[in-house]
Amino acid sequence: MMPANTLENGAVDGYVGRNVELDVAADFSANALVAAAARCREAVHIFRSEPTGRIGVSFGDRVDALANDYSHVASLPGVYPEWLGSSEFLETHGVRFPYTSGAMAHGIASPRLVLAMARSELLAFYGSAGVAPSDVEANILAIQSELANTGASWGSDLIHTPHDPTIEDTLVDLYLRHQVRRVSASAFMRLTPAVVRYACTGLSLAPDGTIRRANHLFAKLSRAETARLFMAPAPAEIVSALVQRGLLSEREATLAAHVPLAGDITVEADSGGHTDNRPLTALLPALFELRAELQATHRFARAIRIGAAGGIGTPGGVAAAFGLGAAYVMTGSTNQASVEAGTSELAKEMLAAAELTDVAMAPSPDMFEMGVKVQVLKRGTMFAGRASLLRELYRAHASLEDIPAETVARIEREIFQRPLADVWAETRGFFAGRDAREVERAERDPKHKMALVFRWYIGLASHWAIQGVPGRKTDFQIWCGPAMGAFNRWAKGSFLADLPNRSVVQIALNLLEGAAVITRAQQFRSIGLPVPDAAFAYAPKPLAC
Numbered sequence: 001m002m003p004a005n006t007l008e009n010g011a012v013d014g015y016v017g018r019n020v021e022l023d024v025a026a027d028f029s030a031n032a033l034v035a036a037a038a039r040c041r042e043a044v045h046i047f048r049s050e051p052t053g054r055i056g057v058s059f060g061d062r063v064d065a066l067a068n069d070y071s072h073v074a075s076l077p078g079v080y081p082e083w084l085g086s087s088e089f090l091e092t093h094g095v096r097f098p099y100t101s102g103a104m105a106h107g108i109a110s111p112r113l114v115l116a117m118a119r120s121e122l123l124a125f126y127g128s129a130g131v132a133p134s135d136v137e138a139n140i141l142a143i144q145s146e147l148a149n150t151g152a153s154w155g156s157d158l159i160h161t162p163h164d165p166t167i168e169d170t171l172v173d174l175y176l177r178h179q180v181r182r183v184s185a186s187a188f189m190r191l192t193p194a195v196v197r198y199a200c201t202g203l204s205l206a207p208d209g210t211i212r213r214a215n216h217l218f219a220k221l222s223r224a225e226t227a228r229l230f231m232a233p234a235p236a237e238i239v240s241a242l243v244q245r246g247l248l249s250e251r252e253a254t255l256a257a258h259v260p261l262a263g264d265i266t267v268e269a270d271s272g273g274h275t276d277n278r279p280l281t282a283l284l285p286a287l288f289e290l291r292a293e294l295q296a297t298h299r300f301a302r303a304i305r306i307g308a309a310g311g312i313g314t315p316g317g318v319a320a321a322f323g324l325g326a327a328y329v330m331t332g333s334t335n336q337a338s339v340e341a342g343t344s345e346l347a348k349e350m351l352a353a354a355e356l357t358d359v360a361m362a363p364s365p366d367m368f369e370m371g372v373k374v375q376v377l378k379r380g381t382m383f384a385g386r387a388s389l390l391r392e393l394y395r396a397h398a399s400l401e402d403i404p405a406e407t408v409a410r411i412e413r414e415i416f417q418r419p420l421a422d423v424w425a426e427t428r429g430f431f432a433g434r435d436a437r438e439v440e441r442a443e444r445d446p447k448h449k450m451a452l453v454f455r456w457y458i459g460l461a462s463h464w465a466i467q468g469v470p471g472r473k474t475d476f477q478i479w480c481g482p483a484m485g486a487f488n489r490w491a492k493g494s495f496l497a498d499l500p501n502r503s504v505v506q507i508a509l510n511l512l513e514g515a516a517v518i519t520r521a522q523q524f525r526s527i528g529l530p531v532p533d534a535a536f537a538y539a540p541k542p543l544a545c
């Protein structure tokens with residue numbers, strides 16, 4: 001849906017009106033441009049009083065006649081949140097706004113969150129990582145039945161699972177069987193048959209000769225080398241192996257050579273969870289360069305859309321991402337504190353109290369042994385410090401027995417709240433029922449046993465947060481980036497400061513509306529107007545969709 005009531009083009013000229021009285025109620029007050037930025041959706045006309053140099057504004061489709069002493073500086077059409085990103089993104093995905101809510105593992109990006117967004121024509125990805133496939137299937141079916149016959153768009157996550165490729169295969173089977181049309185691939189370091197199969201299934205030739213996708217793959221990444229994999233056509237060897245297994249047709253394989261694997265690339269800067277902590281302003285332009293290079297090589301009929309994620313928690317952040325050229329934005333951390341997020345009230349309260357600097361890097365539960373880190377909340381929880389101590393002990397020692405007795409006593413008391421022998425017994429029981437090879441390996445390799453024992457804590461810490469286990473509050477592992485603190489500071493004193501008002505849609509609409517206001521203010525500045533700083537401020541308010 002496109003907004004109406006706009007002029008075709010903005011005009012900037014030096015026209016000076018002659019011999020006609022100014023018959024319009026133009027505002028020449030000191031606050032005129034601030035008020036005009038706030039009314040960003042309206043066409044605006046800007047005048048200069050030549051004797052005083054003061055700037056005045058009026059609104060409406062008509063440029064009113066001017067008196068001698070006034071020059072017409074510019075007429076600008078409305079700025080709409082819908083238009084800040086790529087119109088092709090809106091058309092391709094059938095959404096109204098170039099804004100997405102990213103997947104959050106363990107169903108934190110819950111079906112409820114996905115549905116709220118979809119009903120407001122906003123795209124959200126269900127957080128399937130760490131969820132049992134049978135539960136993912138049930139949740140997909142629930143979302144689909146709620147949205148039946150609405151045409152609303154939504155997506156789900158496909159997280160790379162190098163330790164067990166069958167998880168990716170199972171999810172892709174589910175997504176294809178249930179026609180999940182949008183999938184966000186995350187944490188991939190190399191391409192797998194599963195992700196290639198999802199993207200290439202259903203490629204077809206339209207009557208006008210263009211290649212149509214049945215399935216839209218988004219790839220979330222933060223490095224050029226990974227981007228290269230997704231911005232190129234699917235590797236021929238993976239495609240032909242899929243054809244041989246009867247999982248792709250010859251026709252799909254042929255067409256796959258002419259399109260990039262992913263139509264949408266989400267470039268992730270300093271975000272909650274897995275992150276390389278890069279600034280968006282450095283990362284995004286580098287990925288645009290790469291896209292140009294690959295476009296020159298492959299001459300795709302449709303350009304790849306590049307969206308921005310990471311650190312976006314204020315209208316200024318949204319406006320900056322679009323100013324850089326992002327096709328769409330993705331938020332994560334801020335949505336974890338939303339009403340619809342599938343985590344505890346206790347965790348949401350802790351998130352709502354976060355300041356910009358209340359985040360830290362801590363060992364990742366899934367790639368603990370490799371030393372991979374995730375960004376987590378620091379305020380109100382000691383998880384980052386405790387998990388980092390475990391990682392340090394793992395690095396420095398060959399086995400649990402090798403750790404000094406007083407250190408073992410300390411971590412049993414302060415971190416595990418039980419003897420390590422009990423933790424191992426529980427861990428052993430867990431893996432015996434799920435993957436007995438892990439137990440065999442741990443009994444052969446004491447370092448692996450230590451990893452499994454330490455991962456007990458790191459793995460459970462996020463469940464304690466999701467369940468809001470009060471006795472484990474200081475161990476909560478809450479993935480969170482600096483966007484959260486930035487959001488809290490912006491929302492302070494407004495209706496969005498109160499958790500019950502933080503619906504994921506109000507967060508989105510306010511970020512977008514504020515970004516449009518800031519874009520308008522910057523537009524004024526870019527045509528040489530003396531724009532007060534206040535024009536760049538937007539306070540949250542309840543918005544209708």
Ligand SMILES: Cc1cc2nc3c(=O)[nH]c(=O)nc-3n(C[C@H](O)[C@H](O)[C@H](O)COP(=O)(O)O)c2cc1C
Nearest residue numbers: 102103104105129186271272310311332333479481
């Ligand atoms: C609690 C939490 C869990 C997340 N889990 C996943 C995930 O499972 N898969 C994924 O692709 N991204 C995940 N992310 C990243 C988000 O989808 C999103 O890209 C990121 O949060 C955007 O950056 P921001 O946190 O600065 O807003 C997670 C983020 C958070 C905060």
